[in-house]
Amino acid sequence: MNPKFTCTLAAAALALFVSGCASQNDAKYVDSQGPNTIVSLNSINIQDWNNAADKLVASLLESNVLERAPTLPAVMAVSRIRNNTQQQVDTDALTKKIRVALNKSGKIVTTTTLGPDGKVEDAVAADAGAMQAFMAGEKQKTTLPYYTLSGKLLEDRVKSGSTQQTTYTFQLSLTTVNDGLAVWEDETQITKQGRRSSVGW
Amino acid sequence: MKLLLATSAAALALLGSGCATSVNTVSRAEPQASPSYVADQRVITDASLGRKVAIVSVNEAKVSGDLLKIQVTLENRSSKPQAFTYKFDWVANDGMELSAPTGGWKQIQLEGRETRAVSAIATSPKAVDFRLKIREN
Numbered sequence: 471m472n473p474k475f476t477c478t479l480a481a482a483a484l485a486l487f488v489s490g491c492a493s494q495n496d497a498k499y500v501d502s503q504g505p506n507t508i509v510s511l512n513s514i515n516i517q518d519w520n521n522a523a524d525k526l527v528a529s530l531l532e533s534n535v536l537e538r539a540p541t542l543p544a545v546m547a548v549s550r551i552r553n554n555t556q557q558q559v560d561t562d563a564l565t566k567k568i569r570v571a572l573n574k575s576g577k578i579v580t581t582t583t584l585g586p587d588g589k590v591e592d593a594v595a596a597d598a599g600a601m602q603a604f605m606a607g608e609k610q611k612t613t614l615p616y617y618t619l620s621g622k623l624l625e626d627r628v629k630s631g632s633t634q635q636t637t638y639t640f641q642l643s644l645t646t647v648n649d650g651l652a653v654w655e656d657e658t659q660i661t662k663q664g665r666r667s668s669v670g671w
Numbered sequence: 672m673k674l675l676l677a678t679s680a681a682a683l684a685l686l687g688s689g690c691a692t693s694v695n696t697v698s699r700a701e702p703q704a705s706p707s708y709v710a711d712q713r714v715i716t717d718a719s720l721g722r723k724v725a726i727v728s729v730n731e732a733k734v735s736g737d738l739l740k741i742q743v744t745l746e747n748r749s750s751k752p753q754a755f756t757y758k759f760d761w762v763a764n765d766g767m768e769l770s771a772p773t774g775g776w777k778q779i780q781l782e783g784r785e786t787r788a789v790s791a792i793a794t795s796p797k798a799v800d801f802r803l804k805i806r807e808n
Contacts, residue, residue, distance in 0.1 A: 503775025505756045505806065517775065524773035528792045531735040570772040571794040575738060670808070 510667040511634050513557055514623075518660045522640040523567035525658040530568075530644065535653045536577040539616050543579045546572070546644075547615035550586045555625035555638065564640060565619065581615055617653075618645045635663040693750040693783030706730035709741070720807045723753050727786060729803075734792055741801045742790040747781035754780040754808045759791035761798035769795050778808070 500506045507517050530536070536544060548569070551561035572578035582592035583599065590596045603610035621642040628635050637659055644654040709729040715721040727744040734740045739761075747753050756776045761769040771794060781787055793801070 501775075503758075505776040505808075520773055520775050521777055524775075524777070524791075527773055527794065528790075531738055531792050531794075532740070534735055537736060567773050574772065574794045575735065576796055577735060 506670050508667060508669050509662060509664075511636050511662050511664055512667075514555070514559060514563075514638055514660075518638060519563040519567065521660060522638075522658050523564055523571065526564075526640065526642050526656055527568055527571040529656040529658075530572070530642075530654055531575060531577070533654045535644065536572075538653070543573075543577055544616045545581055545613055546578045546617040546619055547581050547584045548591075549618045549620040549645075551620065552622045555623050556627075557625075559623065561621075561623065564621075564623075568619070568642075578617070581613060583612070584615065615647055618647060619643070620645065632665050633663060634665065635661060637661040692752060694785040696786070706742075707732060717807065720755075720805065723747065723749055723807070724755060724781070724805065737796040739793040739798045739801070740790060741793075741803070742788045743803050744786060744788045745779075745781060745805075746786045747784060750783035752780055752782050754778060756806050756808060757789055758804045760802040760804070761793045761795065762800040762802065763795075763797040764799050769793070769798055776806075 502516055503520060507515065509515060509517075536542070546569075548565050551565060553559055553561060569578075569580045573580065583590050583596040585591055599612070600610050619642060621640070624639040624641070626637040626639070638661075639657055639659050641657040642655070643652040645652050706728070707730055709731050711726070711729045713726065725746045725748055727746050729741065729743050731742070732740045741759065745755075756778050758776045759771075759774065761771060761774075763769055773794070777789075779787070779789055789803075791801075
């Protein structure tokens with residue numbers, strides 16, 4: 471074989487190999503809701519929050535309890551979502567998705583001026599409402615929620631040899647404020663098993 | 672040589688039977704449910720996937736008053752477990768695709784010869800049509 475041709479072929483193959491490796495390692499954008507996100511065993515991934523929210527929203531809408539409210543959209547306040555996992559997570563990753571979905575459905579609006587332990591989500595709105603009522607010489611009108619949403623996140627880890635399994639449980643309850651009864655409850659579990667994190671499902 | 676061939680065949684059969692975990696099913700002989708079936712059109716771009724998973728039926732319902740729910744029944748045609756990802760898209764009356772806050776690709780694993788339904792609820796009352804996409808892992 472012509473040595474020049476062999477050299478060119480080898481150089482081309484090397485260039486292809488190097489460029490191939492580079493594209494694998496370089497940072498790139500992936501669809502947040504796509505199938506190529508990273509799956510890790512030690513944390514709740516973006517797709518886990520998404521799947522849990524999707525299942526819980528579907529369950530809530532199918533239950534038809536939202537139609538029982540005297541007016542639609544019904545007002546809902548987000549109560550405490552306890553995190554009993556080993557990780558520090560922001561539970562808004564779950565509740566915000568649920569709030570957005572319920573808001574889009576036209577069944578629920580969420581109050582942002584009431585929160586657990588008096589911690590309101592939108593302090594400016596709460597203050598402005600109080601100021602407006604004060605300037606008008608009236609008592610502040612607060613729209614009380616008809617429903618509250620509460621829940622808990624749980625984690626279960628087991629290991630067999632070098633294979634690790636992690637199950638995350640997402641529990642939610644919808645309570646009617648006037649009687650304190652949980653009119654809808656559900657939980658969904660996500661289990662991941664493997665030896666190390668990977669990209670894609 | 673003959674012994675080698677026989678051993679290889681036996682090993683292959685054992686391997687094959689070890690991987691095969693098909694599902695046996697029992698259900699009511701005369702189903703009481705009366706689903707509202709949707710006449711569907713299919714676009715197959717992955718013939719291999721098309722051979723592995725069959726779409727048995729598509730039916731619809733309304734939940735929470737005005738929200739469209741679609742259920743698609745899938746069947747794994749092989750006797751081996753198959754993992755797929757799927758995604759529902761929702762389309763409004765004007766043909767515009769609606770954004771779904773909790774949409775995205777989801778995973779399903781069907782055991783050998785298993786039939787299972789995947790479903791989704793449109794979170795907007797504007798949704799009148801749907802698209803289900805299925806891809807192999």
